[in-house]
Amino acid sequence: MKLPRSIRVIERGWLSANNIVLEERSEAVVVDSGYVAHAPQTLALLERALAGKKLARLVNTHCHSDHMGGNAAIQKKFGCAISIPQGEAPAIDNWDEQQLILAVADQRAQAFSYDDTFRDGDVLQMGGLDWQVIAAPGHDTHAVMFHSPEARVLISGDALWENGFGVVFPQLFGRETALAETRATLEAVGRLDVDVVIPGHGPPFGDAGAALERAFHRLEGYEQDIARLARHCAKVMLSFSLLEKRSMPLAELPAYVARVPILAELNSRYLRMTHAAMAEWLVNELERAGAAGRREGLLLARGE
Amino acid sequence: MKRDEAPAGDVQSPCNNVCRMNPDSGLCEGCLRTLDEIAAWSGLDDDEKRAVLAQLPARRTAR
Numbered sequence: 001m002k003l004p005r006s007i008r009v010i011e012r013g014w015l016s017a018n019n020i021v022l023e024e025r026s027e028a029v030v031v032d033s034g035y036v037a038h039a040p041q042t043l044a045l046l047e048r049a050l051a052g053k054k055l056a057r058l059v060n061t062h063c064h065s066d067h068m069g070g071n072a073a074i075q076k077k078f079g080c081a082i083s084i085p086q087g088e089a090p091a092i093d094n095w096d097e098q099q100l101i102l103a104v105a106d107q108r109a110q111a112f113s114y115d116d117t118f119r120d121g122d123v124l125q126m127g128g129l130d131w132q133v134i135a136a137p138g139h140d141t142h143a144v145m146f147h148s149p150e151a152r153v154l155i156s157g158d159a160l161w162e163n164g165f166g167v168v169f170p171q172l173f174g175r176e177t178a179l180a181e182t183r184a185t186l187e188a189v190g191r192l193d194v195d196v197v198i199p200g201h202g203p204p205f206g207d208a209g210a211a212l213e214r215a216f217h218r219l220e221g222y223e224q225d226i227a228r229l230a231r232h233c234a235k236v237m238l239s240f241s242l243l244e245k246r247s248m249p250l251a252e253l254p255a256y257v258a259r260v261p262i263l264a265e266l267n268s269r270y271l272r273m274t275h276a277a278m279a280e281w282l283v284n285e286l287e288r289a290g291a292a293g294r295r296e297g298l299l300l301a302r303g304e
Numbered sequence: 305m306k307r308d309e310a311p312a313g314d315v316q317s318p319c320n321n322v323c324r325m326n327p328d329s330g331l332c333e334g335c336l337r338t339l340d341e342i343a344a345w346s347g348l349d350d351d352e353k354r355a356v357l358a359q360l361p362a363r364r365t366a367r
């Protein structure tokens with residue numbers, strides 16, 4: 001598995017998506033900007049990676065908080081242009097917190113202005129390569145992937161990870177087609193010539209076929225049992241919040257799951273538990289997955 | 305979040321999503337790596353990654 005020298009991946013974590021730096025001569029493009037709370041580290045990392053090269057453009061695979069939270073800070077520091085998927089433009093124009101899954105999920109981002117948009121079928125030049133823009137709906141209706149047929153590299157965003165894909169929201173906010181979209185997107189990946197996938201989270205990986213197999217397996221589980229997807233969704237949303245907050249008082253969790261709209265809606269539609277039972281179930285699940293622990297009345301992120 | 309079924313073998317990043325540099329130590333307050341180590345991580349081979357990981361416990365006690 002080898003990436004062209006013009007592509008550098010800054011592997012981040014789960015709260016911040018990876019930053020991908022593509023260089024050509026004295027200029028560079030970066031794909032995705034991380035979570036807003038991590039913006040100071042993102043700026044410092046980019047400064048190192050750029051090593052004096054001019055950052056000409058920031059491009060987003062999609063406009064979720066972990067991919068575009070650092071847009072405003074990067075724009076301010078580097079004075080670069082910003083390009084986003086065309087389908088995301090209305091939500092960014094209106095700063096639609098519901099569409100962007102911000103306040104509804106207790107997530108944050110800093111508003112920014114973009115310079116232009118791209119869409120399925122367009123070709124973007126980044127790092128001296130031509131990148132095909134490919135629609136990647138599912139996790140986010142308006143998400144895209146970037147594929148270089150020449151380098152046989154896919155920048156997949158959250159459409160395909162080494163082990164799964166970004167959480168799909170089950171029939172929330174009028175997203176009835178999300179699972180069907182996810183399937184079509186995975187099938188589209190299967191038609192591409194790919195030696196290396198650079199995902200939005202986790203290290204770059206080589207075996208796209210094996211990753212697709214795991215993704216389809218997971219998707220089938222959700223297709224057969226939508227409640228399973230709802231449970232996964234609730235766990236992912238609380239995990240994400242915990243990564244940002246680092247700790248949450250256990251006693252306040254029932255009120256939290258009642259207050260955060262996306263958790264409340266998942267519960268009322270699919271889980272149908274009391275708030276206390278949902279909170280207790282979530283804590284147990286996060287503990288079991290090794291994502292959290294509890295100590296002295298607190299739910300703690302792993303590593304605290 | 306779930307990492308079951310993950311292919312084994314690769315050296316996992318120590319990032320724990322704190323991602324805030326300490327101006328005094330020059331280390332990330334979460335994973336205790338330097339900016340250069342974080343920026344370079346993805347391009348390191350497994351042995352080089354292990355060499356970075358091996359330095360972290362001492363940094364933790366030095367804090």
Ligand SMILES: [Zn+2]
Nearest residue numbers: 064139158166
């Ligand atoms: Zn996303």
